[in-house]
Amino acid sequence: MEMYKKLFWAVLQGFVLLPTIATRDSHVTNRKLVDVPQFERPIGNHTFHIGREAVLGCSVINLGKHKVGWLRAEDQTVLSLHERVVLGPRYSVSLDTPSTWQLRIRPLKAEDRGCYMCQINTQPSMKWQIGCIDVYVPPDIINEETSADVSAHEMDNITLICKATGHPPPKITWKREDHELMLLKKVGARDFYKVESYVGSSLPLWRVDRRQMGAFLCIASNDVPPAVSKRITLNVNFPPTVIVPNQLLGAPLGTDVVLECTVEAYPNTINYWLKNRGEMLLDGPKYIIYEERSSYKVVMKLTICQFVKSDIGTYNCVSTNSLGKGEGTLRLYEIKLYPSLQSAAEVNVGGLTEGAVKQKTAHSDSNKNNARTITVLFIINVIFVLN
Structure with missing residues (x-):
């Protein structure tokens, strides 16, 4: 019986001391968390124009004696270790605030597009986060893949081609250089329809007509200035028509x-x-x-x-x-x-003078008047006979 009493008091004492032990362990855990480096906020994704400077910020709290490094995420190429740059003069690292490590890339190139890793050398495993850069590139026309000046015979089918590079992918717009409306025809159609512009890398001209001859502008744009254009002249060959x-x-x-x-x-x-x-x-x-x-x-x-x-x-x-x-x-x-009594010129047109035309008209009018007179006299005579 005495043994059961001792066991009961031992269990009771354990339950009493359990909250104290848990509180002590919680303080130890919190202290450890506070001492461990943490990322304060995400790096985020950013867009920059080619040729300018790109800046990515990595904010770290409780860094202590740990080090911060930047890497290119795609191939794990080390760019910097803490304040020392490892790769090339276009890269630099600066401490913007006591807790933000900035990676700067200048001048920015198209191949810099991609994701970058900010890493803290914690043990046993390193902590890291990723931010991405999108590089906007203005359009540029690819001359090797774009039509030069074109000559075609009337009623031939031709297609003008315009290709351009850029990021985002550029939109291709066709216009006439003289600002006139473009004459286009659907395949199999006989009549033209008129448009101010045409969008597409290929401009089809079915059964080309002389009225379509002229200079066309292929304009490439992607909202990244400046837009670029190329002039393409269309010549339509046909034999002479005399009007x-x-x-x-x-x-x-x-x-x-x-x-x-x-x-x-x-x-x-x-x-x-x-x-x-x-x-x-x-x-x-x-x-x-x-x-x-x-x-x-x-x-x-x-x-x-x-x-x-x-x-x-x-x-x-x-x-x-x-x-x-x-x-x-x-x-x-x-x-x-010819001089005339009426002081008016008589003009010889096709062998008939104007005076002769007037005389003929007057003679015709006289005949008509005589016919009317005879008709009236005939009616009067009929009435007289009837009476």
Whole structure:
């Protein structure tokens, strides 16, 4: 019985002392935690522009006699040990505050993109945390993979290509250099539709038309200035087409007469004038030859000075290039001026004078009036007979 009493008091004493022991162990544990180095906050992920300085901060409390090191996380390359830089002059380490170790990289390169580890040499295992850098790179056009100036025959199918590097990946936008609307056509369609711009690294031109000829700008942008562009010229080859606004021209003697043709062609044409399909006209005192060029259009002008009867005849504007030949025909005649009793000129047009036209019209009007008079008399006679 005495033995059971001793055992009871021993167990009771243990329960009484247990809170005291637990409190003492808790203080020891807390003290150990306070003495161990800890990261104060995450490094975080950051974005920087190429060529500038990147800064990553690693905040440590209770560092004590421990050391801080920076490593590249991908390949575990040591960049710094405490305040000593190990790898290259572009890297530096500074203590911004009593607890923040800053890794600086300057100038920043595209290959610096990635994650970096801040490490504390605690034992038995090291403590570490990771922060990442994203490096923004402005766009740059890859000339080797981008179209140069292009020449194609009308109705050919072609595609303009534009490739660019950059981070984030750049957007490619196409525009006309002259700020005109772009003419595009869907595959299999007959009609064009107009747009201010087209987005995509490839610009398809199906059954290309002369109206699409010109300079295009391939613009690469990714919100990292500056945007860049390349000029690509599209030439559409086709034989000459000659348009004559006025095929029949008349002029009084003694005046200067201007004959005009419009030529559409590419490549550039050789243009000249013929009279009566034989004589080639040359620039000089009698004839003034002038051309106005704009893109694939040429306006040919021939001025005949002091028009005389020998100038009456047929004139041809002829245009030729490596793909073919075209011509237009103009006929020049004399407009005769006559004095009139009404002091108005009578103009000879196609063999019928204006005066003759007026006389014919007056004669027609007189016949109509006579017909009306006869009709009225006939009606009166009928009424008289009936009465």
